[in-house]
Amino acid sequence: MRLSRRELTIAAGLILAFAVPLTATLLLTRSEAADSKPQPKSASVRMHRLVLPINTDDPTTMRALISTSLNLPKYYQERNEAFTIEVVAYNAGVHMLRADTSPVKDMLRVLRTVNSNIRFVVCEATKLGMERQEGRPLTLLDDVDLVPSGPGRIIELQEAGWSYIRS
Secondary structure, three states: OOHHHHHHHHHHHHHHHHHHHHHHHHHOOOOOHHHOOOOOOOOOOEEEEEEEOOOOOOOOHHHHHHHHHHHHHHHEEEOOOOEEEEEOOOHHHHHHHOOOOOHHHHHHHHHHOOOOEEEEEHHHHHHHEEEEHHHOOOOOEEEEEEEHHHHHHHHHHHHOEEEOOOO
């Protein structure tokens, strides 16, 4: 029996209509579980990065931030995962890192000895505003860096993949 050109075209169309989507589905849904070899886990150490903002002169909030800065590194150390923190002070939060007004400077000294992977930064715009208002230069605690904008620094860190926790 000889098929007509029309019948051959219909048969080829039906075969393509089923074969192409089936082949594409099988190729796209091929999972790692179907592979005979298990994939080794990456040997690289995960790096966790956290930005903690402080924009209030409330000592309770400052102590909560310090508590977070003490406890989270312990958690990740137990998991053998690297962890770093950057504390960003702006607005009234700058008082936390001022030598003359910090209600938690002794706690910060202890924190630094326990956690070497912590950085403290102060919003320079806030510092300059405080200096103008008070009519004198401000003295910050040791090892405190300045950034042009505290909120801007937080945004930059978040855009770079840092986590954000509000105390």
